[in-house]
Amino acid sequence: MTKISTRTVVKHSYIKSGGAGKAKAKAHANYVAFRPGKDKEQEKRTFFDAKRQNIKPDEVKEKIEKLNHKGVLVHKLILSPGEQSVDMHEFTRSVMKRLGQKKGGQLEFWAVIHDNTEHQHAHIIISGKDKDGHRLRLKKDDYDFVRETGDEIVDRIKDVEVSPEKQRAQPSKLMQLFTKLGLPVKKIDQPGKGKSEAEKKDYELNLIGEPVSSEQKLKQLQKEHKRKKQIEEKRSATITVYHTFVPDEYTSRSSKEELLELCQEYDAGFLQDQISKRQRKMLGEWIDSWEKWQKESEKVDRVSTAKSHKITRIEVEFDADNNKTFSKESKLSELEKLVKQNDAGDVYLNAAEEKTLNRWIASKRREQPVLVPLKTGEQMTCLPTDDLEFLEKTARVSKNLLSEAENKRLWFWIFQKRLNRDINKPIEVKSPLGKLIYSRTDELETLQVISEKYRTGERWVVDQMSKDEHDRIRRWIKEKENREPQIW
Numbered sequence: 001m002t003k004i005s006t007r008t009v010v011k012h013s014y015i016k017s018g019g020a021g022k023a024k025a026k027a028h029a030n031y032v033a034f035r036p037g038k039d040k041e042q043e044k045r046t047f048f049d050a051k052r053q054n055i056k057p058d059e060v061k062e063k064i065e066k067l068n069h070k071g072v073l074v075h076k077l078i079l080s081p082g083e084q085s086v087d088m089h090e091f092t093r094s095v096m097k098r099l100g101q102k103k104g105g106q107l108e109f110w111a112v113i114h115d116n117t118e119h120q121h122a123h124i125i126i127s128g129k130d131k132d133g134h135r136l137r138l139k140k141d142d143y144d145f146v147r148e149t150g151d152e153i154v155d156r157i158k159d160v161e162v163s164p165e166k167q168r169a170q171p172s173k174l175m176q177l178f179t180k181l182g183l184p185v186k187k188i189d190q191p192g193k194g195k196s197e198a199e200k201k202d203y204e205l206n207l208i209g210e211p212v213s214s215e216q217k218l219k220q221l222q223k224e225h226k227r228k229k230q231i232e233e234k235r236s237a238t239i240t241v242y243h244t245f246v247p248d249e250y251t252s253r254s255s256k257e258e259l260l261e262l263c264q265e266y267d268a269g270f271l272q273d274q275i276s277k278r279q280r281k282m283l284g285e286w287i288d289s290w291e292k293w294q295k296e297s298e299k300v301d302r303v304s305t306a307k308s309h310k311i312t313r314i315e316v317e318f319d320a321d322n323n324k325t326f327s328k329e330s331k332l333s334e335l336e337k338l339v340k341q342n343d344a345g346d347v348y349l350n351a352a353e354e355k356t357l358n359r360w361i362a363s364k365r366r367e368q369p370v371l372v373p374l375k376t377g378e379q380m381t382c383l384p385t386d387d388l389e390f391l392e393k394t395a396r397v398s399k400n401l402l403s404e405a406e407n408k409r410l411w412f413w414i415f416q417k418r419l420n421r422d423i424n425k426p427i428e429v430k431s432p433l434g435k436l437i438y439s440r441t442d443e444l445e446t447l448q449v450i451s452e453k454y455r456t457g458e459r460w461v462v463d464q465m466s467k468d469e470h471d472r473i474r475r476w477i478k479e480k481e482n483r484e485p486q487i488w
Helices: 021-034 057-065 088-103 140-161 173-181 197-208 215-236 256-267 277-308 332-344 351-367 388-397 404-422 444-455 467-480
Strands: 009-016 072-080 109-114 121-127 239-242 247-250 313-319 322-327 370-373 379-382 427-431 434-438
Touching: 009 021, 009 140, 021 057, 021 072, 021 109, 021 121, 072 088, 088 109, 088 121, 088 140, 215 277, 239 277, 247 256, 256 277, 277 351, 313 351, 322 332, 322 351, 332 351, 351 404, 370 404, 379 388, 388 404, 404 467, 427 467, 434 444, 444 467
Parallel strands: none
Antiparallel strands: 009 072, 072 121, 109 121, 239 247, 313 322, 370 379, 427 434
16 A cells, blocks of 8 residues: 555556566556546547657557566556646656656656546556666655655645635535535545555545556457467468378468368378368368468568668667667677577567568678688688679589588679679560560569569560579569568
8 A cells, every 4th residue: 555645646566578568568558548537438548748748559559569678667657646726747747857857867758647536647657767778766765755746846836827716625526516416425635644544545546546457458468469379370380291202391371272282182081191180170271361361471571671671770688787789780790699699588679670680690691701622722712892703713613612601602792793784784585475675764563574474484484584684673673662682
């Protein structure tokens, strides 16, 4: 029970990072934003912070999603001045500013005003770190400081804004209605020393209502999370079938035609010894949801890819006193170590950051020199800046002397140099309708059509277009999509 010795009431709790921490914090943001109002109807409220008004709940949830620090993810504060005439926006901002000054930093918070009880109050979500990156810890003496500060601010606001005529206590509209109807009104005075815990509890409830609990929302969120997890497990499962001595593996991302053919084989009685009834049921779910899942996967991948190209640095917190920033200029060994730490769960990277990190690593690896062993026992060093003719000759004579990764790296340099050399060179293809000429200035859709025909193996295209020419078309497509060219 919070000890009450002043008019201002403050109640504090927090949500830890890790596990369902972010889900709980976002559920709480939803709850305080959509909690029923005075008329018990669902009411959509907006947040405010130190400077801005009318912040939408979705924006607050996005900011919560970006919080990656360990320990306390967010603090939850309920703040009531105990005075109905106080401007809650000014009151809340002033209290948060003073609390930040006491803790040595500028707090990052998002607040919502509730007027669904006799007295208005604010629900405040405070980031577990201030804007300077310092961890925020709230202790019992901080609660006393907030109460005393709140009373001081209320008195200052009243002295400045409230005229002597308005300083006389006026009964609330609800009490006026009760008096008019002749109903008894229970007056709850501010409890001081010597008051019972029940009286203190009554005072709190009169000010801020029942303690806010997002348990129901959290249960719904956890139920939805569990359902999504089950779907993801089904999507990531693998069905292995032996048609020959070499196993064929099928997943939810296999082509729809392959999955339908597998179902037909099972239903015809050929694969009952290899596919269980549970797997057959899962196979049917894959087929029914195939198009939906494909669209979802493509959308998620498209969004994360677009975001990844805007990332120039990745900030990672390993512990309270160890923060590090990674960029494209970081060492390859550091980037590879970060991948292992992310896979092990020691750090958290979102999908866009993972794509960015993998692209940086691929770029670094492609820049590593290729060492070709010579008969004399020495090594010849090949670099991406070497002449194209020299690289082509080296690739031909040293194919069996290099590892697969070194061969790929060498050929990547060659393809890049060929593309850069021939980037503006048009491509001629004879079609059943006549000769077609493709160039860098063609429309995106035109280039996509001919590329798709090459990919699907249409004979008249594959017979006339080399791989280098197709790579050139792919480069043109990537340029028009405003994306980084990718050879493999």
